[in-house]
Amino acid sequence: MAGNSEFELVQEQGWRRGLRNLMRQGFAGWWKTSSWWVQTLIWAGIINFILAGVLWSAQGFDVQEALSFYAIFAGLFPPIAVIIIMQDVVVGEKLSGTAAWVLSKPASRTAFILSKLAPNAVGVAATMVFFPGLLAFVQLMLAGAPIASPLHFLVGLGIFVLNLWFYLTLTLMLGVLTNSRAAVIAIPMAFAFGQQYLLGMAPVLRHFLPWTLSLPPGEAFGGAIVPSVMAGVVPFSWGPVIFVSVCIIVFSVVSLWRFQDQEL
Amino acid sequence: MNETAVIRTYGLSKTYDGVEALKPLDLTVAANSIFGFLGPNGAGKTTTMKLLLGLIRPTSGSATIFGMDSVRKSPDIRARIGYLPQEPRFYEHHTVWETLDFTLRFFFKGPEQAIRQRIEEMLELVGLEGKAERTVKTLSGGEQQRLGIAQAQVNYPDLLILDEPAASLDPLGRRDVLEVLSRLRKHTTVFYSTHILDDVQKVSDTVAILNHGVLAAYGPIETLLAGSSGVVYTVTLKGSTGITRARVASLPWVRDLQASEREGQSTWTVAVSDEATAEQQLLRTILADTGLVVTSFGRKRYELEEVFTNIVEGGAHGGK
Known part of the structure; x- marks a missing residue:
């Protein structure tokens, strides 16, 4: 390159090529814009506001049920937002041409996908789980909810994060595999809402489906996993946690693998 | 740069769902030439450029750029290339400055002063110095095209691949682009496609005409203009x-x-x-x-x- 002698050249090679720049831009999209506080406000508004209403306004509310209520709000709605946020991340860039533009620079396809995965994974975990979760912890403690310890509560939040990452990686993978925006949003949505019917048809699925992380698998089977963990009670099964963790890895690997051959 | 031929293709072809977008293409682009790549819509020009950039994979044949295989060494090749897509699409929420900064940091990590200076040079080159803080989505088509030209050159490329660089520009903008291309000849090889034949005649030294995926004519522009009918x-x-x-x-x-x-x-x-x-x-x-x-x-x-x-x-x- 002529005329570039005054610059320090980027030295990344192989799959790391372009990673630093792409990550920088991915994280900036969350933390150097209004995204982080807008999302935090939305989720604090939804989760903590409703929780406060349940804890302090409801007549005859049994505080022993507080963790289950919290798990429903914190586990049911954020995955929908994650699907909406992620639905355009890869497919939108493929269709608009920005992916082709970025990959005409010295950047690896692995770096491109990782830059979609990591910043969004951190962004949704912080704004949809941890920030509202901290506030919820204070609310639940004040209300006298049966939290075993801050560590138990933190592990519960970690399982919420896995739940979000399940939908995040599923939507990302679909964005890699197809160019149909409709498919990318419809399939995860259908899965998110269809699990309750699947559980009704085949109760054994309670050992796998992410639904049971935050929502009870059915009256006969006890409470959901996260409220049990937060209360220091052994959950009915660790299966969904394992299943969701494996799925996150599989969806991520498939995304990275299939994007290598994508024609842009 | 010591290479005499910057681009060489050997029977390079591309088929989409049974349709041959590009039939086996043999082409050589000499160093420091301005190579005009012509053809009607759907002739295979953009397909060729995307093949060279590694954005799509050839169905058969191969290409070398700077002597390196275009598939296996694609990132190394792209480190020396500047590319302007046919319809440039950048991140809409980025400002003009951020777009150039983002592009530049794929190549250089510092020093900050040199990066700032290079961005300023590019803004001045394409006449966007007063619009550095405007977001991409607020730019007109012509301004986006200028930004596209700036980001393609920001890394001092040895090879510029420009897909319709003068599209969406007014006559003055076109003239400026042609001037820039002529000036770059000393340092850079330019491989560009266009529909504006007058521009090609003004600045190109070699021309290839692609029609229905087939190389229909190829050679120094003087030879082409002299004609083949004696x-x-x-x-x-x-x-x-x-x-x-x-x-x-x-x-x-x-x-x-x-x-x-x-x-x-x-x-x-x-x-x-x-x-x-x-x-x-x-x-x-x-x-x-x-x-x-x-x-x-x-x-x-x-x-x-x-x-x-x-x-x-x-x-x-x-x-x-």
Whole structure:
């Protein structure tokens, strides 16, 4: 390159090529814009506001049920937002041409996908789980909810994060595999809402489906996993946690693998 | 840069769902040339560029850029390339400055002062210095095109691949782009596609014409403009031409003579088989008829548009 002698050249090679720049831009999209506080406000508004209403306004509310209520709000709605946020991340860039533009620079396809995965994974975990979760912890403690310890509560939040990452990686993978925006949003949505019917048809699925992380698998089977963990009670099964963790890895690997051959 | 050929393709082809977008292509682009890549819509120009950039994979054949395989060494190649897509699409929430900064940091990590200075140079080059803080989504089509040209050059590329660089620009913008291309010739090889044939004729030294995925003509622009139908003269005359026309047409070294009449003047197109004899005798033979006035005489030079139209509409022409 002529005329570039005054610059320090980027030295990344192989799959790391372009990673630093792409990550920088991915994280900036969350933390150097209004995204982080807008999302935090939305989720604090939804989760903590409703929780406060349940804890302090409801007549005859049994505080022993507080963790289950919290798990429903914190586990049911954020995955929908994650699907909406992620639905355009890869497919939108493929269709608009920005992916082709970025990959005409010295950047690896692995770096491109990782830059979609990591910043969004951190962004949704912080704004949809941890920030509202901290506030919820204070609310639940004040209300006298049966939290075993801050560590138990933190592990519960970690399982919420896995739940979000399940939908995040599923939507990302679909964005890699197809160019149909409709498919990318419809399939995860259908899965998110269809699990309750699947559980009704085949109760054994309670050992796998992410639904049971935050929502009870059915009256006969006890409470959901996260409220049990937060209360220091052994959950009915660790299966969904394992299943969701494996799925996150599989969806991520498939995304990275299939994007290598994508024609842009 | 020591390479004499920057791009070489060897039977490079691409098929989409059974449709051959690009038939086996053999092409060489010399270092420091401005290579015009022409063809109607759907001819395979963008496909070729995307193949060179590694954005799509060839169905058969291969290409080397800077002597490196375009598939296996794609990131190393892209580190030395600047690319302007046909319809540039950048992140809409980025400002003009952020777009150039983002692009530059794929190549250079510092120093910050040099990065800032380079961005300022690029903004000045494309006339966007007053719009650095505007977001991409607020730019007009022409401004986005200028930004595209700036980001393509920001890394001091050894090879610029430009897909329709003058599209969406007004005549002044086009002129500026052509000036920039001419100036870059010293440091950079430019491989660009366009529909604006006049621009190609002004700045290119080599031209390839692609039609329906097939390389229809390829060579130095002078060769292409000279034509493949041999040496042809055009003569414009006043007066009664009938007898002289018959005499010229009967000369043994005249292959063909076409005449047309317009506004009291005759224009002859004379194809000859013996250039040296024609040079000495053609004008003399015509002027032997003292009743004729020759208002112009010269060797026919094709316009690129004529060459292009002949090729695309099925005629044969060019230096391939």
